[in-house]
Amino acid sequence: MIKLGLAAKLSIVFVCIGVAASGATGYYAYRANRAMLKQEAQRSLLTSTQLLSQRFTAALGDVADDVLVLATLPSSVAVARGKATSQRGRERIEQVYLRFMAHHPEYLQIRLITRADHGLERIRVARGTRGMVVVPERALQEKGQFPYVFDTLATMAGHVYFSPIGLTPQGNAADAGDIGGKPAVIIGAPIVDTNGKKVGVLVIDVDLTQVFQRLGRDLQSDYGIYLANEWGDFLIHPDPRQAFGFERGRRVLMQASFPATRPLFDGGRTALTFDASAPADPTLAQAFAFVRSPFGLVDGNRYIVLGLSRSMTDVMASANALGRQIVRMVLISSLLAILLAILFARALARPLRALAHAATHVFDDDGCEGLPILRSDEIGVVARCFDGMRVEIRSQMNSLHAKQQQLTHLAGHDTLTGLPNRMRFMEQLDAAILQASASGETLAVIFVDLDGFKQINDRLGHSSGDRTLVVVAQRLRAALRETDIVARLGGDEFIVLMDGVSSMQELHDVAGRVQAAMDEPIVIGAHRMTVGASMGISEFPVDGGDAEELLGKADAAMYAAKTSQHRRYLCYQELCANEASADGGRISKLA
Amino acid sequence: MKMVVLRLIRGWAAWLRAGNFVTPFAVIVFALSASWACTLADADAPRQAVLRVLAWPGYADDDWVSAFEKRFHAKVEVTFVDSDEALWARMHSAAPAPFDVLAANTAEIQRYARNGMLAPLDLSLVPNRQRQRPYFQKLDSIRGLTDDGQAYAVPFTYSSMGLIYDRKQIAVAPRSMRALWDPRYRGKVLDFNSAQHNFSFTALALGYADPFQLSAEQMRTVARELVRLRGNLLTYYTLPEEATALFVQHHAALMFGNYGTQQVELLRRAGVDVGYVIPEEGALAWLDCWAIAQGAGNRELAYDWINYMLEPAIAAQLTEREGLANTVTAAPGDPSPGGERLVWIARVESIGQREALWRRIESGDRLRSFAR
Numbered sequence: 001m002i003k004l005g006l007a008a009k010l011s012i013v014f015v016c017i018g019v020a021a022s023g024a025t026g027y028y029a030y031r032a033n034r035a036m037l038k039q040e041a042q043r044s045l046l047t048s049t050q051l052l053s054q055r056f057t058a059a060l061g062d063v064a065d066d067v068l069v070l071a072t073l074p075s076s077v078a079v080a081r082g083k084a085t086s087q088r089g090r091e092r093i094e095q096v097y098l099r100f101m102a103h104h105p106e107y108l109q110i111r112l113i114t115r116a117d118h119g120l121e122r123i124r125v126a127r128g129t130r131g132m133v134v135v136p137e138r139a140l141q142e143k144g145q146f147p148y149v150f151d152t153l154a155t156m157a158g159h160v161y162f163s164p165i166g167l168t169p170q171g172n173a174a175d176a177g178d179i180g181g182k183p184a185v186i187i188g189a190p191i192v193d194t195n196g197k198k199v200g201v202l203v204i205d206v207d208l209t210q211v212f213q214r215l216g217r218d219l220q221s222d223y224g225i226y227l228a229n230e231w232g233d234f235l236i237h238p239d240p241r242q243a244f245g246f247e248r249g250r251r252v253l254m255q256a257s258f259p260a261t262r263p264l265f266d267g268g269r270t271a272l273t274f275d276a277s278a279p280a281d282p283t284l285a286q287a288f289a290f291v292r293s294p295f296g297l298v299d300g301n302r303y304i305v306l307g308l309s310r311s312m313t314d315v316m317a318s319a320n321a322l323g324r325q326i327v328r329m330v331l332i333s334s335l336l337a338i339l340l341a342i343l344f345a346r347a348l349a350r351p352l353r354a355l356a357h358a359a360t361h362v363f364d365d366d367g368c369e370g371l372p373i374l375r376s377d378e379i380g381v382v383a384r385c386f387d388g389m390r391v392e393i394r395s396q397m398n399s400l401h402a403k404q405q406q407l408t409h410l411a412g413h414d415t416l417t418g419l420p421n422r423m424r425f426m427e428q429l430d431a432a433i434l435q436a437s438a439s440g441e442t443l444a445v446i447f448v449d450l451d452g453f454k455q456i457n458d459r460l461g462h463s464s465g466d467r468t469l470v471v472v473a474q475r476l477r478a479a480l481r482e483t484d485i486v487a488r489l490g491g492d493e494f495i496v497l498m499d500g501v502s503s504m505q506e507l508h509d510v511a512g513r514v515q516a517a518m519d520e521p522i523v524i525g526a527h528r529m530t531v532g533a534s535m536g537i538s539e540f541p542v543d544g545g546d547a548e549e550l551l552g553k554a555d556a557a558m559y560a561a562k563t564s565q566h567r568r569y570l571c572y573q574e575l576c577a578n579e580a581s582a583d584g585g586r587i588s589k590l591a
Numbered sequence: 592m593k594m595v596v597l598r599l600i601r602g603w604a605a606w607l608r609a610g611n612f613v614t615p616f617a618v619i620v621f622a623l624s625a626s627w628a629c630t631l632a633d634a635d636a637p638r639q640a641v642l643r644v645l646a647w648p649g650y651a652d653d654d655w656v657s658a659f660e661k662r663f664h665a666k667v668e669v670t671f672v673d674s675d676e677a678l679w680a681r682m683h684s685a686a687p688a689p690f691d692v693l694a695a696n697t698a699e700i701q702r703y704a705r706n707g708m709l710a711p712l713d714l715s716l717v718p719n720r721q722r723q724r725p726y727f728q729k730l731d732s733i734r735g736l737t738d739d740g741q742a743y744a745v746p747f748t749y750s751s752m753g754l755i756y757d758r759k760q761i762a763v764a765p766r767s768m769r770a771l772w773d774p775r776y777r778g779k780v781l782d783f784n785s786a787q788h789n790f791s792f793t794a795l796a797l798g799y800a801d802p803f804q805l806s807a808e809q810m811r812t813v814a815r816e817l818v819r820l821r822g823n824l825l826t827y828y829t830l831p832e833e834a835t836a837l838f839v840q841h842h843a844a845l846m847f848g849n850y851g852t853q854q855v856e857l858l859r860r861a862g863v864d865v866g867y868v869i870p871e872e873g874a875l876a877w878l879d880c881w882a883i884a885q886g887a888g889n890r891e892l893a894y895d896w897i898n899y900m901l902e903p904a905i906a907a908q909l910t911e912r913e914g915l916a917n918t919v920t921a922a923p924g925d926p927s928p929g930g931e932r933l934v935w936i937a938r939v940e941s942i943g944q945r946e947a948l949w950r951r952i953e954s955g956d957r958l959r960s961f962a963r
Contacts, residue, residue, distance in 0.1 A: 118955075141955030142956075144955075145824050169954060
């Protein structure tokens with residue numbers, strides 16, 4: 001597992017937060033916008049539908065006005081009664097009807113129907129394939145069996161009858177032309193004579209497709225118009241096969257095609273909107289708005305349901321465009337978030353790294369470089385605390401070191417003379433032996449024992465003795481080479497280690513110099529004292545391989561010299577040579 | 592983040608180690624074996640007997656079908672049709688027809704039988720015929736059900752087209768359809784808007800021997816009679832609910848009951864005190880029968896279906912649910928329990944001619960434009 005640094009972790013966290021935040025914001029902006037657009041589209045669609053419904057009602061009202069005007073034409077009563085004298089009046093009326101038909105392309109027929117003769121048509125002006133025609137008398141029919149006749153006759157004078165919306169009959173008469181099979185409403189008014197007797201009716205057949213074409217002219221072409229009667233049977237449907245299903249024995253109900261419209265028929269609501277897929281193409285989203293509006297004036301509880309649909313594709317297109325924009329923005333802000341996160345994490349991690357560096361290099365002088373002690377924030381506080389701590393630790397450690405050095409010095413040196421002590425000397429001797437045996441050099445150890453020290457000590461006191469030892473040490477040091485080691489073994493015994501002794505003569509010279517230095521009187525207060533010393537010399541490698549042996553042999557040689565009358569110093573080699581050539585008593589002679 | 596994932600994996604591993612994996616494992620194995628079993632069952636399905644039924648709504652209700660399936664260990668596929676034309680189209684959608692049993696009226700049965708699309712029936716395989724009323728057992732007395740001595744269909748349900756009258760306005764029950772022409776009821780008569788039945792019942796009322804095969808002269812007479820009838824009408828109706836509304840709203844006195852007892856029931860529910868008569872000259876009626884298609888895959892099962900449809904329980908439910916008369920129990924309100932005065936509708940001499948004439952009559956052409 002890769003160990004992620006603090007900066008990397010922080011970066012990842014910040015990036016995640018940044019990307020998530022911008023992503024979520026973008027997503028919700030997109031959703032909200034989409035919902036808003038949808039709502040807006042539905043709302044505007046509903047407005048259009050309501051407007052269309054109002055216009056439709058108004059259009060039917062206009063037709064009703066025309067019907068009333070035509071029903072009250074002066075000659076109408078006479079024509080309705082079928083008086084032979086009304087021929088001129090009849091022709092005038094026909095001309096009026098033709099003019100009305102010409103002005104209203106949605107009028108399929110205008111008829112004047114008498115009450116008598118089983119509702120025989122007196123005048124019928126119809127729109128056919130060959131234009132408007134006045135239907136000849138022989139082709140006129142009895143219409144008394146139709147509700148638009150008997151129901152209109154039942155209508156009060158000055159009032160208007162609206163038939164249910166139906167299909168115009170498939171014509172069998174030559175004059176019917178192409179008017180068959182169209183959704184139509186028949187609007188009629190009774191023709192009343194001066195006595196208030198209803199002598200006939202005037203009815204206009206209105207082609208609703210024409211009406212809606214006119215009303216929906218300002219609608220976009222992709223709008224679908226739906227119209228259903230109060231039972232939900234489709235009367236107008238973008239797919240004509242769905243309209244007037246009951247005429248073909250198969251009802252197609254709006255409530256079944258669009259279950260969302262059910263509240264309109266339950267009487268719960270008068271307008272509603274919803275989204276659904278298009279009936280023809282399930283992949284195509286459409287918005288629907290349906291409005292229930294009263295229809296007809298005969299009895300107030302009849303109504304129609306009018307609906308509009310429009311494709312949501314163009315609405316959603318702008319939402320999707322915004323969506324793409326949002327995606328881009330989210331990507332850019334995510335990149336920014338990544339960049340800022342990295343920068344921020346680095347800015348946060350750098351002082352921490354500096355602190356860590358300072359902690360690991362607390363004893364280096366440049367260890368505290370870059371420590372952000374000047375910052376005023378928490379990091380600055382931490383850095384300052386740390387710096388103070390570091391200074392404290394350093395001073396403590398320095399004094400500790402000094403004390404340790406002192407202790408080390410004390411352990412290896414004689415406090416009085418400042419010379420290395422026995423222990424120290426033995427270490428140095430061991431080291432010198434090791435080095436010499438490697439390089440093949442020779443060493444010499446001179447054991448110096450003061451002769452008259454005891455008398456000085458006894459006569460002049462210990463302090464004078466100590467001073468004597470100091471002077472002796474100084475002189476010894478002075479008499480020897482810089483590289484030679486002088487140590488005090490204890491009491492009045494000193495020892496010298498020399499390396500690189502090339503000849504016996506040199507050794508003798510050194511011994512002579514030491515002897516001369518020892519023999520020089522020492523002034524202590526008013527006293528001049530001569531100390532003198534006996535010396536024994538052992539050599540490496542001839543006299544021994546280790547420090548103890550060399551020291552012992554030098555000691556032995558010194559002891560022989562002290563007891564000898566003539567010699568102040570002796571080499572251990574000489575001692576051996578004497579013992580080999582004669583007995584021990586002859587040593588002094590030889591020396 | 593890695594840490595979290597690892598921890599999750601570890602947790603999951605621990606969960607697996609803990610033995611909890613046994614349960615989901617068992618579930619998966621069970622699901623797999625179940626789906627395997629399903630596949631096997633599916634593979635088995637074609638071997639299970641399938642009965643393909645072509646019928647009208649109300650003739651093969653779900654509960655009847657499932658009871659049949661359980662009893663005969665078969666699968667029933669029901670296709671509903673709502674018109675004779677749809678039935679014809681379905682029967683001709685493939686050759687041989689992709690159905691085993693079908694329900695059709697006598698006229699249609701005759702047509703299918705003549706076209707060789709029906710299998711002659713072995714009536715001994717329909718023991719429940721013994722439960723039917725005697726009239727419906729005598730198949731050769733019903734036109735269209737037998738051909739050349741072979742029976743092709745078994746009656747199932749019927750409906751008469753009698754005369755409905757308002758007992759408040761008409762004290763004595765009319766005895767003939769001629770009552771519709773009675774000027775006393777002018778503007779209070781309702782008629783059904785259809786070419787075939789209007790011609791047929793008028794022909795019956797005129798006393799013609801075969802109301803379905805009119806001579807040219809008879810046709811002219813009937814047409815003129817229908818124009819006269821129009822003069823006596825309030826209006827024509829199409830749907831039974833519409834007829835009820837008109838009857839109530841305009842205080843109608845008489846009505847040609849195209850939907851028969853169903854319509855009587857509707858009117859009584861609407862609070863009108865109506866009577867229903869089968870005229871002395873006889874009333875038109877349709878009789879729907881079960882038949883077996885020529886290419887039926889499983890005739891045994893088809894016979895089982897027909898026999899099952901004649902059970903008293905089914906018959907009673909048919910009458911109760913649809914308001915249709917059945918052929919097993921005597922309908923209490925049916926004035927013609929033997930069916931003697933019922934004239935089963937048959938194919939007419941010319942649908943086109945009747946309809947052309949009817950369009951003129953219905954839209955109001957005057958009497959003088961109809962030839963004598």
